[in-house]
Amino acid sequence: MRPPQSNGPVLKHGTREAVYNEEEGTLKMYLRGRPVILHAPTDLAPSYDVSKVTTPPHSRLKLEWVYGYRGRDCRSNLYLLPTGEMLYFVAGVVVLYNVEEQSQRHYLGHTDDVKCLAIHPNKMLVATGQVSGHDSREGRPHVRVWNSVSLATLAVIGLGDFQGSVSSLSFSKSDGGALLVAIDESNDHNISVWDWQKGDNKGAKVTETKCSVDTVVAAEFHPLDRGSIVTCGKSHIAFWSLDNTGALYKRMGVFNNRDKPKYVTCVAFTQTGDVLSGDSNGSIIVWGRGTNTITKIVPKVHEGPIFTLCVLKNGSVVSGGGKDGVIKMTDSDLQTSGHVIQIAPHIGGIRTIAEGRGTQLLVGSTKNCILVGSFELGFNPVVMGHTEELWALAPHPSLSQFLTGAWDSIIQLWDATARSVVWSKDIGEQAQSAAFSPDGLSIVIGCVSGKWLLMDSDSREITAAHTDGAEPIQVVSYSPNGELLAIGSRDNNIYVYQVGDTARRYNRIGRCSGHSSFITHLDWSSDSQFLRSNSGDYEVLFWNAGVCRQVTQPTKMRDVEWATHNCTLSFTSVGIWPESADGTDVNACCVSHSKTLLATADDFSKVKLYSYPAIQPKSLCHIYGGHSSHVTNVAFLNDDTRLISIGGKDTSVLQWKIL
Template sequence: MQRTKAHVKEAQWNEEDGFLKIYMKGRPIQLWAPQSVTNFNASKPQDPPNEKLLLDWVYGYRGRDCRSNLYMLPTGECVYFAAAVVVLHNLEEGTQRHYLGHTDDIKCLAIHPDQVRVASGQVAGHDKKEGKPHVRVWDSVSLQTLHVLGVGEFDRAISCVSFSKVDGGNHLLVVDESNDHVMSVWNLSRDKYHKIGESKTSGDPVTSAEFHPSEKNSIVCCGKGQISFWTYEGGTMNKRTGIFDKYEKPKIIICIAFTESGDVLSGDSSGSIFVWGKGTNKITHAIKDAHDGGVFSLCKTKDGTILSGGGKDRKIKQWDSNYKQVTEKEIPEQYGPVRMLSQGQGNLILVGTIRNCILQGTLDLELNCVVEGHKEELWGLATHPSQHQFLSCGSDHFIYMWDSQSHSVVWSKEVADPAHCASIHPNGDVAAVGLSTGRWLVLDLSSREVLTVHTDGSEQHECIAYSPDGNYLAIGSRDNFIYVFNVAENGHKYSKVGKCSGHSSFVTHIDWSTDSQYIVSNSGDYEVLCWLASNCKQFTNKDTIREIQWATQNCTLAFNTAGIWPDGADGTDVNNCARSHKGNLIASADDFGKVNLFSYPCCQPKSHGHSYGGHSSHVTNAAFLFDDSRLITCGGRDMAVLQWEVV
């Protein structure tokens, strides 16, 4: 709920005791300032820093729940999306460009017949004004937005987009995710794009909708329990439903493709491929049990053969013009079932998978994984203390080590439980990973061997951090405790010191003092508490607390981070923050899909910073590389890791 200004209490500075009082959900929070701060003016916001962020690399691909999401351009770039970014990735040269026009999750893509223009459709976003589902048509060479279609016209999200082929791409087809899954046709031939017709398609989800490549004003649409053949003339749209006749009607028609001769192919949830004669709504040929389980994708290749991709069997099959199987290849289990098949460069094919990977290769030789990413919600992030590497971990049970310079996976490891937080030891040899089950483990980074597994409590570990000298490990848990361990033998041996007990809600963030003596922590009910690491006792001497130097700034509630909170924040809006190693910048990750960059310290309430889109929904974590050259950020449900250059 957006609160009015009258309900938001202004921050107050207490000169006598040296603290700033801010309010979260009407609750007062005292943030103790360093002793050196005097005559503080709480009403003067800070200016943004000189430094800015440029999106440098996107790790990930959204194959898990989207179709129409992987194509090849004549430039040698393959086009796909992750979160709110369309990635143009030159696999040979190892470069990426990014289209950043969207404000939230992208769900579908289409390439114009001119092979330059691209249409991409997004979901409803957070922002009342900008967050409406819409389609953006843009230039893939200049990355300039040419047109924004349908703001305020669509509901929930855009599920399908398709350019017309027969008239050279003068029309665009759009299907939204409203209750009636409305299909609309837009005229692109004039400067001002306009809608020329629309119709309800079905009360059930639409999986695919495309213009027929060789029949004017003809559209094929399919989804749950239906395939339909549409014509539009002068604004009216007429529908013929596909007749299954002697064949059993499948539960879902998942995908469509078109043959050289203009026949329509459909792949369905029962594993069949049906051929629908050109210009008819009748089946002329059937390949029953083409796949074990659903047919998830169909693709006509340059040489006229047809490829089909299986959901359950993870197989790609090639069929000749008489629909006889030529060859097949099974995708390794780790990459998951086929989501999307696409023609690559030359005789190569591109394969997008449900486990958010992209493979490239040929069926008779090898399919190599060229893009890899997390498969479920993502929270854990830790940067290496001395190398251009970082570690991420998520609900998919996977831990990834990435190289920020080669933009590649150094290694990945699957663990028994969902992972939520991570910290790399100051020596760079081991990492501690907090899991969602109350367990935590320590991993040798060179051998990837699990060195030790501990259980502390039965709830998720929210945050984990080694002390600067590497002799302690602190783990903040959802059970309101902070567990502290002595660390010996270069991070290979752990013995419990005790647990810090005093928070009345779950622990959200922890920081260590530079001398490794103190811990400061935040909790779900906005408490800021300080602890002595050696005995886990709460430390309350305010004069001493005001003098402590903190090695990191992960705590979002602190005097030095009072300015990162937006006006009227409710305490959950900022998920994480990270100070640069030089100590001049602080980045925050928020609930509105934004990565924000402020000058540090950022103590003036409502300070001005730079704000960057690219993620969708919750940005869950941010961390600077050891040399501050890059900022790494994680999206929660968008499962993407974004790498930003600090310029």
């Protein structure tokens, strides 16, 4: 994560001032003004030239699969396209997923988190809006209109116009979709209307005005009445009219003495043009077409808020409860039809409902899951995801599987070939790191609390729990021979355990103490004798693992063969640091089993692919987007056919095919 910017003296950063000392065979670079000395292996030292440039690898990455969905804080973001694909988003990727064919396509035009989407009346064009990102150049909020068949971008709207993230979008319906309405998350939640086909692929703004100082959660063009828009949110619903001059006029919905809800949470339209609103009281309110007055209230349809209303082709209304997790169907007069279904609590509340094929419904949940099903046959999850910050990633040593763990206390095992969740388990602790034993039979999970758990990978039972310090366990790693386990903590220490013949017989050998900041990365030597470690203040230290003693002469370690290359600071990874890097830029790195590729996860939403070793300060690479802000980890799968990357706050897991 990026530290706050200081206004102190200018510090030397990155590899721009990197200097090679031929006599000692050492390369000196700087991170936040601190010199980092890296020792060249004996065979490379005499001929090393610091000015050479490493070329990018012949191999490339192609995004193959996206795991996850953003339902925790977004609305109306799940649709079925005429192609048979479900349309939704997570992180900076818009996913087009055909469940029957088990295939995905991806729209990758955005530079940061996608926050909302809308479908054109022709059901082929899509508008998606993004957040205001960390990067003032790339992460500016804007809207992209694109073709869902060709994935070609048709217009990029509002670059430099939107004050905050774009949170709601809707195409006009009665005029064939010529206009697009957008709400941004500025203080006044501005509402703007765009003629999106004008202005040289940038759209032309028809009008803009303040919408509400309170939160706005939805904006929808009326399907029948030209120039009519409905917005809703905290303690309000508003009915807007766009006149021929481009001016917007607002009438607030009148609740009179009725129980005014804290939030009007969603809107939909009946086939006769009345407006339906769902609210935080669990009521559905009918507003007469063309008016701002209530014609009917159906109270207590749900316990707690109604997050979504979906009017089906036959006029029936399906509602979803954000708190009670219930999906209900009523007839067009809002009379109960007897169709009620309860979703399992671990799936979360109902965030959005869309009509699928036949009687099928698509359901997005507040815990980032997507379900497909019907009232008759029930609902099954087709997309699972994490809901909180995601840091732990562990590839299986011999199968095309990998494990993820997040601050939501959920551990999930994924199958990269079947592209699905094998199992999911709540461990009751926020997960920070994870590793498989070399034989794949045990899993160790480092937790935020300073605990670490041992799990049997077959039974999924937690077989033992240990505590080392009270700080997060940043990294866990088994030695290649499977006999030792290293635990790197945020308390600056590495704890080393002897692996016993049963899970309960892990005995602590000792503690490696000498770092003056928290442990960030660890590597084992191929012979399981030594450890090397990086810390938060950019130290590179070496340890004799069996006796937990520091090797104080790094020159002795220059020719050690390392089993893994997860330390971001090493001679063979100097090229992953940008010229102006400040040390927090690269969160993780890993090397392929073939020792030909090096991948990194960085703070700028990028996954990068280098040739290994990256021993030149100038090492060229291939760069890939899709995540937002910080990418927390990367790992090659056992056979080097795929790379897995995970996003921190974007909670997504991206699977890349190596071409």
